[in-house]
Amino acid sequence: MPIPAEARFWIARALGLWRRGWASLRTRGLAASWRRLQLHFRRPAVPALPLYAPDALPFAPFAIATSDAPRASIVVPVHGAFAHTLACLRALAAHPPRAALELIVVDDASPDDSLARLAQVGGIRVHARARNGGFIAACNEGAALARGDYLVFLNNDTVPQPGWLDALLGTFDQHPGTGLAGAKLVYPDGRLQEAGGVVFADGSGWNYGRNDSPDDCRYACVRAADYCSGAAIAIPRGLFERLGGFDQRYAPAYYEDTDLAFAVRAAGLRVLYQPAAVVVHDEGATAGTDLAQGPKAAQVRNQSVFAHKWQDALRTQLPAGSIPTPALLHRGQPQVLIVDALTPQPDRDSGSLRLVNLMRLLIGEGAHVVFLPANRSADGAYTTALQQLGVECWHAPFATGIPAWLREHGPRFDVAMVSRHYVASELLPLLRKHAPRARVLFDTVDLHYLRERRAAGLSGDAAALRAAQRTREAELALVAQADATLVVSEAERALLAEDAPGAQVRVLSNLHEPGADGLAWSQRRDLLFVGGFRHPPNVDAVLWFVREVFPRIRAARGDVRFHCIGGDVPAEVQALAASDGVQIHGHVPDLQPWLAGCLAAVAPMRYGAGVKGKVNQAMAHGLPVVATTPAAEGMHLVDGRDVLVADAAEAFATAVLRLHQDEALWTRLAANGRASVARHFSMDAARGVVRELFLH
Known part of the structure; x- marks a missing residue:
């Protein structure tokens, strides 16, 4: 009887773990093998989303840090409910973003003393409407006053969480072609309210993820959404103006955010949900939740208005009654x-x-x-x-x-x-x-x-x-x-x-992008090795280089230092720091200072397989490489044209010293190395294979 796939999985996992553990003990020793085992079985708890809420203290004048040259203009429409507005403004004051902002509060003829109290909040611009016109009118008027590159519409019944605005604006930087970005909305009790919206073929909507955990994997990545709730969205100001703002046919409110998202896509841009921009939203605090009466009644009417306007686009949407899943x-x-x-x-x-x-x-x-x-x-x-x-x-x-x-x-x-x-x-x-x-x-x-x-x-x-x-x-x-x-x-x-x-x-080889230019040859110093030490060939390479090669280099040039960078440093490698000129740095998140300032990279591998990222990375930054034959294997490299290749300790040291003496050689290797990476190890070089195997 054939073994079921699930049983085969557990058998293979147990046998594989035993075999790899035994091999690791032989090659790495007990301490390093124990660390690898802990990493394999690590199950850190996923923390519950911590929510910030300002203290509910009596109102007293305060100020919000704003700018006369804003990147973002936050527009907050207000109609009464000052307690909510106060919490929103206090949150903005308590955790100012990195981005320069202006804050435009539109008082939509509040029936309470909101206007008088807003006058006592420093840093904000207050626009008072004589008559109540609703969300659309208030937002459009606030947008007309804005000076920032981006408009950010924020409901007054929200409490933006630390980092929300920078994350929201960062969506446009990281994802070119984005026309609108929306926040992750959560209820005050921590439940997820919306992770982007779904629109069905009949024009009805679905708050994706409602009442689920906000940490659920389905809602944790940036993704395209049919719409994002206008409670917290960002859009380039110029685009908002070209689209005519929120469509007045939905006045006083509801479906204007959905309509805007469809208009953004019709303009050839994307609507993205940004999970890192977290905003607490007390849904219904100002407009209620009753669809039969009050402001929410407009939601039912506006569905048919929306469905008529976008009937062609809606033909490709999910059928009404579908349950949205990642697959769908x-x-x-x-x-x-x-x-x-x-x-x-x-x-x-x-x-x-x-x-x-x-x-x-x-x-x-x-x-x-x-x-x-x-x-x-x-x-x-x-x-x-x-x-x-x-x-x-x-x-x-x-x-x-x-x-x-x-x-x-x-x-x-x-x-x-x-x-x-x-x-x-x-x-x-x-x-x-x-x-x-x-x-x-x-x-x-x-x-x-x-x-x-x-x-x-x-x-x-x-x-x-x-x-x-x-x-x-x-x-x-x-x-x-x-x-x-x-x-x-x-x-x-x-x-x-x-x-x-x-x-x-x-x-499908290593994939690299061109690196930034570094210093000129005359300004560069020292040697660089990069490699993680959970990989045994790197341990062997550094030990051999420091013991056999580097003393020869130092004998000729006593000012040269060797910078060894890589995580999980074993004791035998750390002990090399006692050698003259050797610096063991451990893991370094940003290699740019060394790639830009060292004179050469070394890849002294005595065995291994595959292609060496340390070689590609250095070449992509215009840093010449001295490598052994195993390190240069399979990388389309020619000795003297793209890299210098040497296997014996004396020859390796001689190659390194040549780069200290011959600027023309150094310059030629730097230029040819960059060209080789572009030709063989770039994203464009891999595109054909990726399309063939993954996309056809």
């Missing part, structure tokens, strides 16, 4: 699932940078990307960064388990890519069962068996050689099962042409 919301896009062992950390290792740039490339090509780490762990700012790109990231507790998650979500995917053989061995049977229409891609990252075999040969370890053979069998089995296999170099593709003839193998 992205039904018009190729949906791509990517699974890796951990959430990528692009400032720590080249494999992560490659994966993140692949996601960016896919999104730019119109795909919707879903990322699931095999350990189901959120990873703080790294997860948030993916979500801000528009990646739908899943993690515990919202992804309760990989088999269950795939049962629910698998059917929607057109392509599923799994990185690393030990992850793919667990998931491929589940993907075949629960994602039956998906093209399954096996991303080797690098061929592990090749790296392990080389390491075993260097050390002469017979047990390690047998382990490499087992890894080879596992990887080749996955190559046979997958619809296509991705490798990072032509050298690895050629190897698989021998070891797995007939398999579809494509090269």
